[in-house]
Amino acid sequence: MxxxxxxxxxxxxxxxxxxxxxxxxxxxxxxxxxxxxxxxxxxxxxxxxxxxxxxxxxxxxxxMNFGVDVGFYPLGSCTMKFNPKFADQIASFSEFRDSHPLAPEEFVQGNLRIVYELQEYLKELSDMDFVSVQPLAGAHGEFSGILVARKYFQDTNQPERTEVVIPDSAHGTNPASAAMGGFNVVEIPSDGDGKVNLKALEAALSKKTAVFMITNPNTLGIFDDQIEKIAEMVHSVGAVLYYDGANFNAILGRTSPGRMGFDIVHFNLHKTFATPHGGGGPGAGPIAVKSRFREYLPVPIVGLKDGKFFLDYSAKKSVGRVSGTIGSFGVLLRAWSYIRYHGADGLKENSSFAVLNTNYLKKKVENRFDVPFYKLKKHEFVLSTANTGRRATDVAKYVLDHGMHPPTVYFPMLVHESMMIEPTESVSRQDLDRYADVLISAVDESPERLKERPLNTPVTRIDEVKAARDLKVRW
Ligand SMILES: Cc1ncc(COP(=O)(O)O)c(C=O)c1O
Structure with missing residues (x-):
């Protein structure tokens, strides 16, 4: 093509x-x-x-733009799943679309029921005890979860807990949320297998530790099978184990943050339940907690009493509101629709296809590129272009010329010239094959020619240094 x-x-x-x-x-x-x-x-x-x-x-x-409706978009860690049209159709029903976010509870019992049911589904899927759907993005969920932990330590009189420990493979929003929540960030290295370095973790944990924050599988697509040991270590110093649920799609229906021992969790609904990616809002990043943190959750939560759904503000020590209303209702509704449509078996199957597609694509390109760390990946894999003598950025620009979105580049930073590829389940085998061919043919092109790419897009190669240093924000 x-x-x-x-x-x-x-x-x-x-x-x-x-x-x-x-x-x-x-x-x-x-x-x-x-x-x-x-x-x-x-x-x-x-x-x-x-x-x-x-x-x-x-x-x-x-x-002149590229989106999930245009072509394959395997942007690792950002998870650009196709947004199914049936969910958009449901969200556009006038009964939903035209209801006012501040309408009295008795007028919007149906909407409240949907949010209530979504809370229940998220509890079931994660094996956690309570959910608040208020936060408006994954990163916002993280920040809200960090506020919950902070409030908990204030309330239980532990002011010495000032540190949040984070592995070096973490997404940038993790340290950002911790710092915004007023904590000092302590980074620990990964081990040779890309998993948490337990020795480094042990050295970092102390009475000062408030939270250990990880995503599992991590951003290298590796499931850390030491997780039970990690939970034990974190809990033994009295700290909280936080689950960045960004990669939940990889394990949906097979294990859960609750089973792994996590205390606080956020969900990126776009990554797991195929809602539009809000980019800081209006997305949705609900959080879930174990029962000892229930009182600190953002309010309102939707409750059910005597057959009536209501906005429950009863959490006495709540961190307060983190968004203007119940949350991003249109996005929550799409996630609810997705869960209802697929059901338990469908969700599990989607997760399996996400993992299968990743390993299929990895297998097709691993002879040409270095694929560091473990053989079996979960939802995404990271390759390095360093062995090909080509820069990741040049290969990415070449991909643009073929009507597909490039992978995430230069993240995670522990891999040199990295490309992080996350196909998700919503891609055909033909597109996977084509993507592998395009990546490989990039390496077959001369380095000089590669540096001229992209040639088929409205904006061609720009001087990135100049763009950053000499920024023009006026037309
Ligand atoms: C591992 C991880 N954590 C957190 C986030 C932040 O999520 P969001 O983009 O929904 O704010 C992302 C990005 O999508 C991520 O990949």
């Missing part, structure tokens, strides 16, 4: 003049109305854009 992305010389919307019948740029005959000359206006400075021009403008812009 040859590929050339659409390119338009598109003006800004406010430069449009449709000149349609709706146009009001000159008010003539005002003198006929008997308005004195001095106070008459001759023109009105209001937009003059017809609906068809607005629609075409945004459609053209979207054609």
């Amino acid at each position: 040859s590929y050339h992305q659409a390119e338009y010389d598109e003006p800004l919307l406010n430069q449009f003049r449709s000149g349609s019948t709706y146009r009001v740029d000159t008010l003539e005959h005002t003198s006929d109305l008997g308005i004195p000359q001095k106070i008459q206006r001759n023109d009105l400075n209001i937009p003059d854009i017809a609906e068809y021009d607005v629609v075409r403008h945004f459609t053209r812009l979207s054609q």
